[in-house]
Amino acid sequence: MITLDRTEKFGKGLHREVFVHPDNAALCIKVVTNGNQQETKREQGYYQQLQKRNIAWDLLPKFHGNIETSLGPGAVFDVIRDPNGKICQTLEHYLADKDFIANNQQQLQTALIELREYLLKYHIMSMAMKPKNMLYQLSKDGAGKLFIIDNIGNSDFFPICNYVHFFADQKIVRRWDRFIAKLEL
Ligand SMILES: Nc1ncnc2c1ncn2[C@@H]1O[C@H](COP(=O)(O)OP(=O)(O)O)[C@@H](O)[C@H]1O
Ligand SMILES: [Mg+2]
Structure with a gap:
């Protein structure tokens, strides 16, 4: 205990x-x-x-x-911690900091592309992608990585997507596009 x-x-x-x-x-x-x-x-x-x-x-x-x-x-x-040991902040936290976003556009775009590729490579679904359920890990050279910490999986009653990667990928792309559209980076 x-x-x-x-x-x-x-x-x-x-x-x-x-x-x-x-x-x-x-x-x-x-x-x-x-x-x-x-x-x-x-x-x-x-x-x-x-x-x-x-x-x-x-x-x-x-x-x-x-x-x-x-x-x-x-x-x-x-x-998930930053290299200095501090627990990472959510993407939502960083989005509220306009200066940070302006100064880290490129790094954020790269991190987003990498997360999308990762989810598709392993067919990992999320029920709804939200900035508050992602962590942005800052490395010392200024690069970033995005982690998904919550809401992964599928709430379908017949979760065929859990068994057929093709359907999972379609769903991942659809939810990803919705997430990106809302981000307005
Ligand atoms: N693996 C993790 N590493 C670091 N921080 C985390 C991790 N998981 C959650 N957190 C922090 O805790 C908060 C709440 O966790 P979350 O799993 O989203 O809970 P809930 O299911 O209630 O939404 C997150 O917004 C994040 O700040
Ligand atoms: Mg959450």
Whole structure:
């Protein structure tokens, strides 16, 4: 049983609070604080498929299983940090900084292209791509990488896309185009 201290959470979404693993700073623990475990189950089912397919975890934090915590069941993932050790900020955070965006146009465009290629290479779907569910990792030379941290998978009742890569790719491109159109970079 891992004891988590609410004051030490570093991330919060609509459903989960996120903590650095007290025994391993390379990991984070996500605990559902608003809602039930339904979405967690769906997400982990999709992660299991990706694990079976043996994908590379280049731009998606690896899932390390579940543990009991003082705040209830916790899901353990890699925590994404900048090279200086700071936990990465979301793309949403950077989008609010107009100067940053102006000074990092090229790097951001490259990171976007790389994320799109990664998702298509491994046929990784997202139910809706949103800047708040992506992390922008800044490297020392100013280049950036975009990670998807939430909302991956498929909520279709008959998830044929999980089995036929061609259909998955169509969906990935459609959702990607929607995401890019909204970004207005
Ligand atoms: N693997 C991770 N590495 C670093 N920060 C993360 C990671 N996962 C989540 N976060 C942070 O925690 C916040 C909430 O996590 P998220 O998984 O999106 O929760 P929710 O399901 O409630 O939306 C994110 O916006 C991000 O700031
Ligand atoms: Mg989220």
